[in-house]
Amino acid sequence: MAAWYNRGLDLMNAGRLEEALASFTRSIELYPSEAQAHNNRGLAKVKLGDREGARADFTRALEIEPGMREAEENLSRLVASDE
Numbered sequence: 001m002a003a004w005y006n007r008g009l010d011l012m013n014a015g016r017l018e019e020a021l022a023s024f025t026r027s028i029e030l031y032p033s034e035a036q037a038h039n040n041r042g043l044a045k046v047k048l049g050d051r052e053g054a055r056a057d058f059t060r061a062l063e064i065e066p067g068m069r070e071a072e073e074n075l076s077r078l079v080a081s082d083e
Contacts, residue, residue, distance in 0.1 A: 009040065025041060
């Protein structure tokens, strides 16, 4: 997971969101049970305006790792901003 995931983090930090999204997606394709990759892909989707996709990624992260604080917080912020 490390190479694609870390590349996604670097790209997201550089503001290259589309490329970050692609890297997180590739990481998930290779390692679908990595909750953090789903969570970070969700963050990229939020920044790109894909709120439903982000919700799905945060929810999937929580399915994989129930109680994952970061995903819970991200999902809560997303839901709160929808109200």
